[in-house]
Amino acid sequence: MRSLIKTSVLCLALAFAGSPAFAQDPAPADAPAQNAPAKAAPTTTDQNATGQATPANPDAAPAWHVGGALIGAPKYPDDFKRFDYVNPDAPKGGLVRLPADGTFDTYNFVISKGTVAAGIGLIYDTLMTPSLDESSSEYGLIASGLSYPADYSWVKYRLRPEARWQDGKPITPEDVVWSFEVLTKNNPQQEYYYRHVTKAEVTGPDEVTFTFDQAGNRELPHILGQLLVLPKHWWEGTDAKGNKRDITAGTLEPPLGSGPYRIKSAIPGRTITYERVPDYWGEKLPVNVGTNNFDQIRYDYFRDDTSELEAFKADQFDWRVEATAKTWATAYDFPAVKDGKVILELFPSRGSGLMVGFIPNLRRPEFQDPRVRRALNLALAYERMNRILFFGQYQRINSYFYGTDLAASGLPEGRELAILKEVQAEVPPGSIPDSVFTKPYANPVAENPGAERDNLKQALDLLNEAGWVQKGGKLVNAKTGAPFTFEFLLNGPTFERVGLQFKQSLARIGIDMTLRTVDSSQYVNRVRARDFDMIYTGWPQSLSPGNEQRGFFGSDAADQAGSQNYGGVKNPAIDKLIEKVIYAKDREDLVAATHALDRVMMASDYVIPGWTLPATRVARWNRFSHPDPLPYYSDGFPTVWWYDNAKAAAIGRIPQ
Numbered sequence: 188m189r190s191l192i193k194t195s196v197l198c199l200a201l202a203f204a205g206s207p208a209f210a211q212d213p214a215p216a217d218a219p220a221q222n223a224p225a226k227a228a229p230t231t232t233d234q235n236a237t238g239q240a241t242p243a244n245p246d247a248a249p250a251w252h253v254g255g256a257l258i259g260a261p262k263y264p265d266d267f268k269r270f271d272y273v274n275p276d277a278p279k280g281g282l283v284r285l286p287a288d289g290t291f292d293t294y295n296f297v298i299s300k301g302t303v304a305a306g307i308g309l310i311y312d313t314l315m316t317p318s319l320d321e322s323s324s325e326y327g328l329i330a331s332g333l334s335y336p337a338d339y340s341w342v343k344y345r346l347r348p349e350a351r352w353q354d355g356k357p358i359t360p361e362d363v364v365w366s367f368e369v370l371t372k373n374n375p376q377q378e379y380y381y382r383h384v385t386k387a388e389v390t391g392p393d394e395v396t397f398t399f400d401q402a403g404n405r406e407l408p409h410i411l412g413q414l415l416v417l418p419k420h421w422w423e424g425t426d427a428k429g430n431k432r433d434i435t436a437g438t439l440e441p442p443l444g445s446g447p448y449r450i451k452s453a454i455p456g457r458t459i460t461y462e463r464v465p466d467y468w469g470e471k472l473p474v475n476v477g478t479n480n481f482d483q484i485r486y487d488y489f490r491d492d493t494s495e496l497e498a499f500k501a502d503q504f505d506w507r508v509e510a511t512a513k514t515w516a517t518a519y520d521f522p523a524v525k526d527g528k529v530i531l532e533l534f535p536s537r538g539s540g541l542m543v544g545f546i547p548n549l550r551r552p553e554f555q556d557p558r559v560r561r562a563l564n565l566a567l568a569y570e571r572m573n574r575i576l577f578f579g580q581y582q583r584i585n586s587y588f589y590g591t592d593l594a595a596s597g598l599p600e601g602r603e604l605a606i607l608k609e610v611q612a613e614v615p616p617g618s619i620p621d622s623v624f625t626k627p628y629a630n631p632v633a634e635n636p637g638a639e640r641d642n643l644k645q646a647l648d649l650l651n652e653a654g655w656v657q658k659g660g661k662l663v664n665a666k667t668g669a670p671f672t673f674e675f676l677l678n679g680p681t682f683e684r685v686g687l688q689f690k691q692s693l694a695r696i697g698i699d700m701t702l703r704t705v706d707s708s709q710y711v712n713r714v715r716a717r718d719f720d721m722i723y724t725g726w727p728q729s730l731s732p733g734n735e736q737r738g739f740f741g742s743d744a745a746d747q748a749g750s751q752n753y754g755g756v757k758n759p760a761i762d763k764l765i766e767k768v769i770y771a772k773d774r775e776d777l778v779a780a781t782h783a784l785d786r787v788m789m790a791s792d793y794v795i796p797g798w799t800l801p802a803t804r805v806a807r808w809n810r811f812s813h814p815d816p817l818p819y820y821s822d823g824f825p826t827v828w829w830y831d832n833a834k835a836a837a838i839g840r841i842p843q
Contacts, residue, residue: 200756294440379747386458390743531806532805543798557791584799595785809837
């Protein structure tokens, strides 16, 4: 589960939008939630091992809960007045301008076609919403609370009677059920993500119930709380011209929402502006105190990173997440930085793990042998690239949960070892590499040219074992004589310098890698269609992984169009380990199962790991202020920041 992202719905629907962090060289920035949770009536409960509340009497009807946590217990009591990290007296007002990549052609995030406008989640509310100083806790927003049995076989949500759409009509259980049904019917990723929900139904005047096909999945009640709710009456109505709206088609008609913002204006593909709703129904909820402080939030689109950077220098937008080490080291020496009008700051990444890297498409025959994939890792001269290209800023990733306690280390022992042995016995011999049990995963290291040559020799030895030989300086298939060539697909030009370094190293062992740079729309379409040999992207990971792992690495997702199983991983051992993660009974079991999953994934060499900085590099025009301290797991921008008139006046220009 991704507790630091507004909703799993929106995150998965926009998974191919081409985050600069994945498209360039560091880890992705945290995606702060746009809304805060809400309050529900107090209840009396016990806490189980996962932190979720359960009835004190197992024979009694399940209690109603204000919120729940997947790690420990929820921080905030039933009667809390606000989150600790907000400024309750934060002023409202001002404009914040943000950048976006490429273009957009629709406001409808439900369908998997088209490119959705940045920030569209601002106009909607969800059933539950996370706090930003807890790793995986949710509190009611549209819902005043939730209820579920001890075996997690279903979940009920009770809606707030005051919850309203922006046209004044109430948000109903029928809206919730309809939203779930249209989302899972029209979005393959969401159909897969929620496949264990067998029924969504209205079970009372303010109540909706979701029933599951299996018991024991502690995360299902949690991720259903992230459901973004749509207005059934609006989508089934007609537009200003009398045409019936269609949830299965793209649209640029500003949709009706329930959230703190609405669309004010837009130029399709170029810019979109959201304005704060003055009579937002949830504004005075205790957990919305101190949030949604900007009167307007605008996204301006840029074709590439170079034009975006120049626009930032010219004060055309306010907040830039810098994804390139070289740019951070060399490009921020313009006068506004020296004068203190632009602030450079690193925000630590604490709330999520990460894997990014070069992902070979296992659907291509040349990448199906793990020895080939390991050889590609041996050929990557990372240390040289870090010195030359990245100014020594990065750390090499060695885990799918890098930066968290979920990353495997050392040799397996205890519960983790027992899990690995269980899985080894249930799959064909050799499905789990022997190295899982005998040595920890380690990336190749080459601190000098001699070490690089040694790595290339090892790579050639592995390639020879896999049936590839050198002839006339080229690597060819020993049986067919076909040369080893592949295409590295790039989302824009920024990563070309990295690709050229890798190309140069591969050429030394006879592999011909070509670089293919395309625009964002073409990149998205080709990745969705699996029309690539290799890409560079990855997966953010929360501190409480669960159902999303099926979409990342499950065998079923490998053949699902548009899933995030980019490489096409199909491994029965991994499928089994994912289920152990999902159905872990407590935190200790979850950590052990995740360690085991991580260890098998890394040993299988499905990715040539990339690099990251355990912080987000941000340059901002100094017009804003924020609470001190900021929430532990997020920079909180723009959710809890506000426009500071005094700082803006010192810059001497009011943004328009």
